[in-house]
Amino acid sequence: MTQFLQATINGIAVGSIYALLALGFVIIYKSTQVLSFAQQGLTVLGAFWVVYFSNVLDLNFWIALPLALILSAAVGIGIERVMLRPMVGKPVFSVAILTIGLNIVLLVIAFDLIGVNIRSLGDPWGLKSISIGDLTISHKDLATIVTAAIVVSILLAFFRFSRFGLAMRAVAADQEVALAQGVRVTRVNAAAWAIAAVLATLAGVFLGAGTGLAPAVGTRAIRALPAAVIGGLDSIAGAIVGGLLIGLIEAYMVTYQSEYLGFLGANFASVVAWVLMFLVLLVRPSGLFGTVEVERV
Amino acid sequence: MRGRPGLITDYRRDMAIFRTNTQLAWFVVMAIGLVLIGLRMSADVALLGATAAVAAVGAIGLNLVTGWAGQVSLGHAFFLGLGAFTAAVLNGDPDGRLVGYGLEMWVWLPAAGLVAAAAGLLAAPLAFRLRGLYLAFVTLGLVFIGDHFFRELRSWTGGQGVGRPAAEPVLFGFELGRDGEVFGIFLQAEQKFYFFGLLVLLVMAFLAKNLVRSRIGRAFAAVRDRDIAAEIIGVSLTRYKMIAFAISSFYAGIAGALIWMFIGFVEPTSFNILLSIQYVAMVLIGGVATISGSIMGAVFITFLSKMVDKLSGFIPFISEAPTGGFLTKFQVEEMLFGALIIGFLILEPLGLYGLWIRVRNYFKAWPFSY
Numbered sequence: 325m326t327q328f329l330q331a332t333i334n335g336i337a338v339g340s341i342y343a344l345l346a347l348g349f350v351i352i353y354k355s356t357q358v359l360s361f362a363q364q365g366l367t368v369l370g371a372f373w374v375v376y377f378s379n380v381l382d383l384n385f386w387i388a389l390p391l392a393l394i395l396s397a398a399v400g401i402g403i404e405r406v407m408l409r410p411m412v413g414k415p416v417f418s419v420a421i422l423t424i425g426l427n428i429v430l431l432v433i434a435f436d437l438i439g440v441n442i443r444s445l446g447d448p449w450g451l452k453s454i455s456i457g458d459l460t461i462s463h464k465d466l467a468t469i470v471t472a473a474i475v476v477s478i479l480l481a482f483f484r485f486s487r488f489g490l491a492m493r494a495v496a497a498d499q500e501v502a503l504a505q506g507v508r509v510t511r512v513n514a515a516a517w518a519i520a521a522v523l524a525t526l527a528g529v530f531l532g533a534g535t536g537l538a539p540a541v542g543t544r545a546i547r548a549l550p551a552a553v554i555g556g557l558d559s560i561a562g563a564i565v566g567g568l569l570i571g572l573i574e575a576y577m578v579t580y581q582s583e584y585l586g587f588l589g590a591n592f593a594s595v596v597a598w599v600l601m602f603l604v605l606l607v608r609p610s611g612l613f614g615t616v617e618v619e620r621v
Numbered sequence: 622m623r624g625r626p627g628l629i630t631d632y633r634r635d636m637a638i639f640r641t642n643t644q645l646a647w648f649v650v651m652a653i654g655l656v657l658i659g660l661r662m663s664a665d666v667a668l669l670g671a672t673a674a675v676a677a678v679g680a681i682g683l684n685l686v687t688g689w690a691g692q693v694s695l696g697h698a699f700f701l702g703l704g705a706f707t708a709a710v711l712n713g714d715p716d717g718r719l720v721g722y723g724l725e726m727w728v729w730l731p732a733a734g735l736v737a738a739a740a741g742l743l744a745a746p747l748a749f750r751l752r753g754l755y756l757a758f759v760t761l762g763l764v765f766i767g768d769h770f771f772r773e774l775r776s777w778t779g780g781q782g783v784g785r786p787a788a789e790p791v792l793f794g795f796e797l798g799r800d801g802e803v804f805g806i807f808l809q810a811e812q813k814f815y816f817f818g819l820l821v822l823l824v825m826a827f828l829a830k831n832l833v834r835s836r837i838g839r840a841f842a843a844v845r846d847r848d849i850a851a852e853i854i855g856v857s858l859t860r861y862k863m864i865a866f867a868i869s870s871f872y873a874g875i876a877g878a879l880i881w882m883f884i885g886f887v888e889p890t891s892f893n894i895l896l897s898i899q900y901v902a903m904v905l906i907g908g909v910a911t912i913s914g915s916i917m918g919a920v921f922i923t924f925l926s927k928m929v930d931k932l933s934g935f936i937p938f939i940s941e942a943p944t945g946g947f948l949t950k951f952q953v954e955e956m957l958f959g960a961l962i963i964g965f966l967i968l969e970p971l972g973l974y975g976l977w978i979r980v981r982n983y984f985k986a987w988p989f990s991y
Binding site: 422 | 766
């Protein structure tokens with residue numbers, strides 16, 4: 325039972341990271357109809373900015389983090405302006421391939437900046453943990469869950485209550501109508517990329533906290549893609565559910581798979597997200613909460 | 622039609638493999654040229670040519686499913702890997718450390734294609750349910766899952782970082798992998814690979830060309846252009862998507878088996894998303910839904926990798942070692958692929974084939990601009 329609870333807590337912590345990444349993905353998709361494969365690159369690059377400010381420039385983590393978030397937002401806006409805006413109206417697949425190319429470029433830049441060594445983020449959580457009964461909860465996991473919950477609530481409130489959030493929802497509902505109503509669609513698109521980049525940076529920070537920034541951060545960030553697909557590409561709630569679902573199932577796999585499903589090979593947890601995506605899509609082709617595509621003749 | 626070769630008045634002639642005598646003549650000239658060049662090639666150029674020819678087979682496979690049938694696939698690396706490992710396992714030493722059956726090439730080469738095709742059939746049901754982008758994700762998932770099993774099934778694949786020897790290049794007792802005389806002409810092993818690769822490409826390209834101008838090819842195009850309309854005029858989506866995936870995977874399996882036969886060694890981590898993107902790049906750069914385009918794309922990408930390799934010695938900020946320096950050659954290669962894909966998508970969606978058409982039309986219409 326303890327083992328199960330422990331796995332659940334770990335799963336929720338990792339799941340909230342996936343949820344943050346998947347959320348960025350969905351926000352970009354909803355407002356710009358672009359499938360962004362570049363979230364992985366943004367994650368690693370974003371985490372690197374934190375390393376840069378806290379380690380290289382020797383700033384306090386709490387100053388480094390906001391600086392890194394601002395810089396990431398700027399990178400997001402820059403990417404949208406330079407690479408995505410010329411592609412408006414081009415076939416969806418072309419733009420998706422473009423973001424794969426973009427991802428490669430971002431990763432190359434990021435890993436080159438990082439260098440060969442594992443770099444510490446200078447985060448205050450480290451490897452400390454608290455114990456409740458037999459359970460061990462690391463400070464990092466607690467911080468992840470709390471931060472993710474706060475960020476997601478702020479975002480939802482922003483979409484629900486603010487004027488600009490309304491504009492973003494309008495663009496998501498129908499870009500042309502929004503344009504006709506005087507919504508500045510270009511600004512909304514830029515904001516979507518900025519938000520996604522900020523979310524990716526946060527995810528990168530929590531993925532790298534404690535253990536440090538290594539290529540493993542990038543390989544884990546990819547698994548937010550199946551999370552977004554499982555939830556449905558255009559559903560905010562779906563992204564959160566999908567992220568948590570994948571986090572949980574990965575944690576359970578890590579705990580139990582060697583015992584019960586050993587024939588699948590060690591490390592199966594790292595691909596279980598994709599298997600889950602297959603199963604969900606076979607039953608529900610638009611994901612759990614995605615808008616079902618209606619075919620009109 | 623004498624004197625007016627450009628005038629085509631019936632469907633049969635429009636769909637012919639060589640629409641004009643000029644095309645046929647150029648094809649023959651090119652074939653003879655390739656053979657003559659092959660006889661004088663140095664070993665590493667010949668090996669590169671062989672790899673390009675076989676990669677073209679794989680690119681044609683991807684073009685069949687993506688270009689003709691319109692089903693976006695990022696999973697080509699998985700099928701290439703399946704082909705390479707099937708060949709290696711069937712050909713492997715029966716008494717060795719790893720599973721092996723010691724079979725001949727005439728068994729393992731078709732088997733590599735068939736096993737990949739079977740996997741393609743298994744993946745196809747997802748394609749009936751899904752369209753467009755969701756399908757891209759699913760095929761991407763195939764690569765990750767395939768990668769995992771290639772790493773973990775150690776008794777078959779040798780495992781991560783270890784790998785196993787690839788299938789041996791012996792066909793009916795004829796040693797492709799050794800220098801020796803063929804019809805009284807001395808050939809190096811690499812030259813034998815080159816001619817063998819060309820032969821395979823010729824056969825597979827003609828098969829594909831005939832496929833796409835048959836009923837099946839027209840059905841593919843109908844599914845691609847408007848799937849609902851295709852279904853209404855009686856094209857079974859399920860059936861043709863299955864055929865497309867199976868045939869495409871068959872081509873990938875053959876290509877995978879042969880490419881790694883040339884390399885001589887298979888390592889499980891080679892079959893990642895970057896390999897898939899390389900093939901997508903071949904198709905997009907070469908030209909979507911053209912056989913000759915796929916070949917051009919494959920040759921272009923294969924030689925490009927080699928050129929980056931060579932150039933890295935001369936350009937100061939590119940280092941040849943896997944790490945260090947401002948950029949490594951692998952990084953330059955990756956960025957170049959990305960940039961090329963983006964450039965062609967924006968500037969010339971028809972790819973190299975489109976460029977060629979433009980050049981040709983310019984000279985056809987000369988001295989008028991269009």
